[in-house]
Amino acid sequence: MSVHPQPLELAAFPGVKRVFRGSEALAAGQVNRYQLGRKFQRVFPDVYAPVGPLSLQDRTVAAWLWSGRLAIVTGQAAAALHGSRWVDPDVPVELNFGNNRSPRGIITRRESLPAGEIGRRGGLPVTTVARTAFDLSRRGPRRRAIADVDALANATRLSTGEVFAIAGRHPHLRGLRHVADRLDSVDGGAQSPRETYLRLDLIGAGFPPPHTQIAVARPEGRWYYLDMGWPDLMLAVEYDGEQHRTDRARYYGDVVRLEYLASRGWIVIRVLADHRRADIIGRVHRAWESRLGCAAG
Structure with missing residues (x-):
């Protein structure tokens, strides 16, 4: 039976967690300086982890420790703690923390953040779901922001009403003017950013x-x-990821599924990553006109 090497390495250092502050471990006698330099990697100043790949969760813990355990996790890192999928594991960790000289991999902001907009996830202080959605909706490009909030809504019971209430309490925060438009476009039914972008393309084309x-x-x-x-x-549009073509069982299931839907009268437009936007819109438009023509007849 194979054993993952990481727990074994940490077991050799009683009291040392996977991500830790080096100065604290040295003071407690849990490691010496030689071990700290050879067995562990420096993630942020005075914050270490075992050598090897780090998850977003690891880096989020590391960023919080770097702040002296004073920061609140915000943004996409907060969304990931709330269960959002499709968060880039290499995204910078955003913190609400008064330090304008953060190391690479951490973004700090000092913004109004009442206690009622702070919770805990994974042992870390984090913005609530509604506050996280508020922050995501007012930053970055429009499509990406909507996709981020879609993912959060898909993973949680996000109430846009609560987000609007938060917006009303923070009339002077940067990006506030974007919030209403982006929240109005959010749909928690999206199962990936690609589905969000496809939905936005359809709406943008006038559907x-x-x-x-x-x-x-x-x-x-x-x-x-x-x-x-x-x-x-009875017209549907679906985005097919690579797994639909590379997973044999899924491919077989898709064939059976599409045959059944067609037998029930559904038109299903299938979209792949390399399809051009204009071609997709054209296909949907032709199917739409076909349906309207049938209804008129």
Whole structure:
């Protein structure tokens, strides 16, 4: 039976956690300077971890320790702690902390942050779901911000009403003017950033906002779920990731699924990563016109 080497290495240093402050470990006699330099890697000033790849969780803990345990985790790192998927593991860790000389890999901001907008996740102080959504919605490019909040909404019970309430309490924070537009475009049914971008492209082309995760009854009381579309027209658009082509079992299931949906009268437009936006819109437009023509006839 194989054993992962990381716990074994840490077991040789009683009391040392996976991510720790070097000065504290030295003072406690848990490591000596030679071991600190050879067995561990410096993540941030005075913060160390075992040599090897680090997760976003590792780097978030490291950033918090670097702050002297005083900072509040915010932004995408906070979203990941709340369960958001599709967060880039190499994203800088954002902290609400009064230090304008943060090391590479950490972004610090000192903003108004009442106690009611702070919680704890994974043992760390973190902005609440609503405050995290508020911060994500007012920073960065529009499409990316909407995708980030979509992911947070997909992972949590995000209430946009709570986010708007937070916006009302912080009338002077930077980026506030973006919040309403971006929140109005959020849909927690998105299962990936690509699905968010596809939905936004459809809306931008003039189509009504599509429903997401459309349930279609199938035999034996089970359901198929369509990424997005318009149930009244029985027209759906789906984004197919690489796994749809590389996973044999999934590919087989897709064939059976699409045949069943077609038998029920659904048109399903399948979109791949290398499809051009104009071509996608054209395909959806032709299917839309076909449906309207059938309805008129």
